[in-house]
Amino acid sequence: MLRLLQLVRSCWMVAAAPATPRERVSLNAGWRFSRFTSNPDSLSYDKLKQWVLPSANDFISGTKRQPPSGTPPGTDVSYVKDSFDDSAWEQVNLPHDWAVKGPFNAPGIGGGMGRLPSNGVGWYRRKVTVASSDIEAGKSIFLDIDGAMSYAAVWLNGNLVGGWPYGYNSFRLDLTQYAKSGDNTLAIRVDNALDSSRWYPGAGLYRNIWLVKVDPTHVGQYGTYITTPSVSAQSATVDLVVEVENKRNGSRKVDVVTEIFAYDPASGKATGNVVATFPKSTITVAAGTKLSVNSSTTVLNPQLWGPAPSQKPNLYIAVTTLSSDGASAAIDVYETRFGIRTVVYDATKGVLVNGQRSYIQGTCNHHDLGSLGAAFNVRAAERQLQMLQEMGSNAIRTSHNPPAPEILDIADHLGMLVLDEIFDCWNTQKTKNDYHLIFPDWHEPDLRSFIRRDRNHPSVIAWSVGNEIGEQSSAAGGATTKELRDIARSEDPTRGVTVAMNSAGPNTQMASVVDIIGLNYQGEGLGTSTSGSFSSFRSKFPNKMIWSSESSSVLSTRGTYIFPVTSGNSATVGGASAGGNNSALQVSSYELYAPSWGSSPDKVFTAQDKNSYVAGEYVWTGWDYIGEPTPYDSARSSYFGIIDMAGFKKDRFYLYQSRWRPDLPSAHILPHWTWPDRVGQVTPVHVFSSASEAELFVNDKSQGRLKRGQYEYRFRWDNVTYQPGDLKVVTYKNGVEWATSTTRTVGDATKLNITSDTTIISGDTLAFVSVAVVDKNGDIVPRASNSVTFKIDGPGTIVSTDNGNPADMTAFPSTTRKVFSGLVLAIVRANAGASGEITVSASADGLTGAQVMLQTS
Numbered sequence: 115m116l117r118l119l120q121l122v123r124s125c126w127m128v129a130a131a132p133a134t135p136r137e138r139v140s141l142n143a144g145w146r147f148s149r150f151t152s153n154p155d156s157l158s159y160d161k162l163k164q165w166v167l168p169s170a171n172d173f174i175s176g177t178k179r180q181p182p183s184g185t186p187p188g189t190d191v192s193y194v195k196d197s198f199d200d201s202a203w204e205q206v207n208l209p210h211d212w213a214v215k216g217p218f219n220a221p222g223i224g225g226g227m228g229r230l231p232s233n234g235v236g237w238y239r240r241k242v243t244v245a246s247s248d249i250e251a252g253k254s255i256f257l258d259i260d261g262a263m264s265y266a267a268v269w270l271n272g273n274l275v276g277g278w279p280y281g282y283n284s285f286r287l288d289l290t291q292y293a294k295s296g297d298n299t300l301a302i303r304v305d306n307a308l309d310s311s312r313w314y315p316g317a318g319l320y321r322n323i324w325l326v327k328v329d330p331t332h333v334g335q336y337g338t339y340i341t342t343p344s345v346s347a348q349s350a351t352v353d354l355v356v357e358v359e360n361k362r363n364g365s366r367k368v369d370v371v372t373e374i375f376a377y378d379p380a381s382g383k384a385t386g387n388v389v390a391t392f393p394k395s396t397i398t399v400a401a402g403t404k405l406s407v408n409s410s411t412t413v414l415n416p417q418l419w420g421p422a423p424s425q426k427p428n429l430y431i432a433v434t435t436l437s438s439d440g441a442s443a444a445i446d447v448y449e450t451r452f453g454i455r456t457v458v459y460d461a462t463k464g465v466l467v468n469g470q471r472s473y474i475q476g477t478c479n480h481h482d483l484g485s486l487g488a489a490f491n492v493r494a495a496e497r498q499l500q501m502l503q504e505m506g507s508n509a510i511r512t513s514h515n516p517p518a519p520e521i522l523d524i525a526d527h528l529g530m531l532v533l534d535e536i537f538d539c540w541n542t543q544k545t546k547n548d549y550h551l552i553f554p555d556w557h558e559p560d561l562r563s564f565i566r567r568d569r570n571h572p573s574v575i576a577w578s579v580g581n582e583i584g585e586q587s588s589a590a591g592g593a594t595t596k597e598l599r600d601i602a603r604s605e606d607p608t609r610g611v612t613v614a615m616n617s618a619g620p621n622t623q624m625a626s627v628v629d630i631i632g633l634n635y636q637g638e639g640l641g642t643s644t645s646g647s648f649s650s651f652r653s654k655f656p657n658k659m660i661w662s663s664e665s666s667s668v669l670s671t672r673g674t675y676i677f678p679v680t681s682g683n684s685a686t687v688g689g690a691s692a693g694g695n696n697s698a699l700q701v702s703s704y705e706l707y708a709p710s711w712g713s714s715p716d717k718v719f720t721a722q723d724k725n726s727y728v729a730g731e732y733v734w735t736g737w738d739y740i741g742e743p744t745p746y747d748s749a750r751s752s753y754f755g756i757i758d759m760a761g762f763k764k765d766r767f768y769l770y771q772s773r774w775r776p777d778l779p780s781a782h783i784l785p786h787w788t789w790p791d792r793v794g795q796v797t798p799v800h801v802f803s804s805a806s807e808a809e810l811f812v813n814d815k816s817q818g819r820l821k822r823g824q825y826e827y828r829f830r831w832d833n834v835t836y837q838p839g840d841l842k843v844v845t846y847k848n849g850v851e852w853a854t855s856t857t858r859t860v861g862d863a864t865k866l867n868i869t870s871d872t873t874i875i876s877g878d879t880l881a882f883v884s885v886a887v888v889d890k891n892g893d894i895v896p897r898a899s900n901s902v903t904f905k906i907d908g909p910g911t912i913v914s915t916d917n918g919n920p921a922d923m924t925a926f927p928s929t930t931r932k933v934f935s936g937l938v939l940a941i942v943r944a945n946a947g948a949s950g951e952i953t954v955s956a957s958a959d960g961l962t963g964a965q966v967m968l969q970t971s
């Protein structure tokens with residue numbers, strides 16, 4: 115696992131050879147930060163806009179935007195100046211999300227945005243040292259920001275350099291003209307409005323930031339584009355575009371050579387001999403311009419990239435070397451990791467990768483990483499995807515915004531398909547201050563830069579240009595769909611464009627314009643309705659592939675069971691008789707209760723199976739996320755996740771696993787079997803299993819053997835009378851015993867059990883330390899809610915804690931937290947530069963404590 119992290123980190127770096135003429139260094143350390151809840155500087159996007167718009171010039175097809183003449187706004191603001199004393203400001207390292215530490219119930223922020231203080235103006239400052247040799251060599255110096263929430267504006271040494279308003283997009287600013295040898299003062303302002311989002315946006319410099327130093331004649335930003343137009347087992351054609359940017363005052367003749375190597379997952383580097391070489395091109399790039407060269411080569415016996423586990427995610431690296439004027443040393447070396455694969459959208463068979471059907475077993479996910487908030491961390495993101503893969507998921511949808519770039523690296527490595535999505539709204543607002551305010555000025559550069567950034571990732575199989583767009587059924591919406599589709603096609607003609615449509619019907623212009631029909635909920639039918647729209651889209655567009663871009667939205671809280679249980683296979687959540695507990699703010703985990711538009715997984719599976727041409731689904735959501743706590747707005751986080759926010763699996767995990775990994779013997783029983791208050795009462799038992807038959811026993815007494823019928827996805831015994839003891843299920847497939855499972859009534863809590871997902875941490879890696887309250891036999895006490903305190907000895911820090919309870923308002927950094935349904939999590943980081951042993955201890959009143967040892971180096 116650590117190895118994968120190292121690979122992911124190295125994959126954006128150029129070759130490690132010391133002579134590399136390109137440097138890309140992290141600017142994450144050593145910032146000073148201050149947040150202001152009222153405007154401290156009288157700046158605003160409106161005032162900055164004319165100076166910020168030109169930052170997008172590389173991504174607009176029309177007339178370039180020019181900054182106005184005169185002094186730019188902010189020049190007189192003290193925070194941009196070298197002379198400003200920021201020593202009283204907070205010291206922070208990036209990625210930094212100022213809101214995640216809380217407290218909850220921040221003024222003006224409702225449940226939708228997660229009740230955390232994300233609003234306000236944030237200023238970040240740090241020194242950036244530039245070597246005199248770089249200045250003397252006339253190097254180009256760029257600032258690459260993977261994402262800043264939001265309306266970022268950047269000053270270097272008091273000069274306004276530019277900015278980028280969309281908080282989820284990555285952007286580059288050219289610092290060269292303002293950089294000097296020695297210390298430079300970099301100041302960044304971000305500005306977050308109230309009512310800017312339907313979910314938790316995070317706040318501040320929440321992703322990685324880089325300084326790139328390169329010869330003024332270099333491969334441009336996102337300057338390579340690799341496609342594989344024809345692929346067979348024997349050979350693959352690989353097409354390459356290299357864009358060379360020349361920032362010198364004079365023109366320059368440049369040789370462009372690109373060689374392909376196999377990618378070695380063990381080292382994260384190119385390995386072995388050259389696999390193929392593109393013909394050398396020699397071009398003359400005029401001063402201050404860019405020029406692209408196209409070339410093509412053949413890779414024999416290609417090792418294809420494909421989704422796991424049925425295929426392998428093999429990767430290659432193309433190493434592009436620029437040299438000039440016969441000089442022996444390269445002036446730039448640029449690496450592009452890519453995969454060789456084909457993707458076909460077949461209207462009947464679904465997604466074909468390398469000719470093999472990949473039924474989409476996907477989930478939608480928001481960008482936050484639970485109690486870490488929006489602050490990006492590779493290991494936390496990797497953990498999310500690995501757990502989804504363990505469930506049998508092969509795809510993610512980056513709902514509803516550009517992800518951190520590393521997410522796509524991880525997906526490439528793990529072999530997961532990605533529906534890469536950019537917008538949640540266009541011109542029509544969903545919340546007062548959302549993206550609609552800047553859509554007219556920014557949709558083109560945002561879309562172009564997003565696609566250029568992501569288009570070399572083999573994991574990305576389609577672009578989604580919108581989710582549940584307000585104007586989806588109107589002519590105006592149709593026209594915008596066409597505009598966005600055409601932009602996407604002009605940047606990447608190899609992938610289809612889709613929009614996630616929840617109400618647009620088959621006769622809308624939007625539906626006719628998109629390449630892939632993406633249906634949110636309407637395919638299977640909203641709520642408990644079973645008359646969905648799959649067949650009407652199918653008859654209108656027999657040649658277009660249809661998938662459920664968003665499905666289910668079933669709700670549950672891990673370990674919570676509410677009685678009675680509906681006899682239907684999908685129900686709308688309500689009070690106690692409809693799966694809800696309105697005072698505890700919890701939803702029953704029988705995995706049957708959804709909001710009015712949603713459905714149980716079982717109902718969705720039925721609709722998918724009855725319409726076998728549907729290419730699969732992206733379930734809302736894989737992981738719980740901060741904000742949108744439907745149906746209980748006063749809570750802090752969602753109930754939609756298959757996995758809770760701490761990373762503990764809900765029962766639903768096993769329902770999806772039983773469908774998506776049919777060959778894995780599985781039998782998961784719910785509910786737990788410790789109900790002193792229910793002796794003699796009807797307590798339905800459901801089992802999620804990949805088997806075809808199952809028999810349930812209560813204290814060895816059979817409750818009946820069930821055969822799974824067509825369109826049935828769970829075994830259910832709805833009339834079981836609760837008696838303490840053993841609940842056992844024995845399952846069968848093809849008449850042969852398949853998997854068994856037993857749940858027993860547990861005794862009083864006696865001690866804590868502690869486990870960590872790793873025993874070694876360093877750098878940015880994290881340990882996810884779980885604690886369970888158990889009885890004397892070591893069984894988890896299912897309704898335990900003891901307060902647990904975590905403590906660290908040694909060079910580590912507890913970053914945050916969580917228990918997956920959407921209604922827990924204890925601030926995330928708290929080292930004391932109640933367990934929820936028996937479990938609680940602490941996230942531990944090693945202190946920078948430290949080495950040695952870290953002991954993480956957990957204690958709770960009246961229980962035997964526990965500790966786990968971690969190593970850091």
Ligand code: GAL
Nearest residue numbers: 581582616634664667712734
């Ligand atoms: C969808 C929407 C998602 C989320 C979900 C909750 O309509 O696209 O962003 O809000 O509902 O069920």
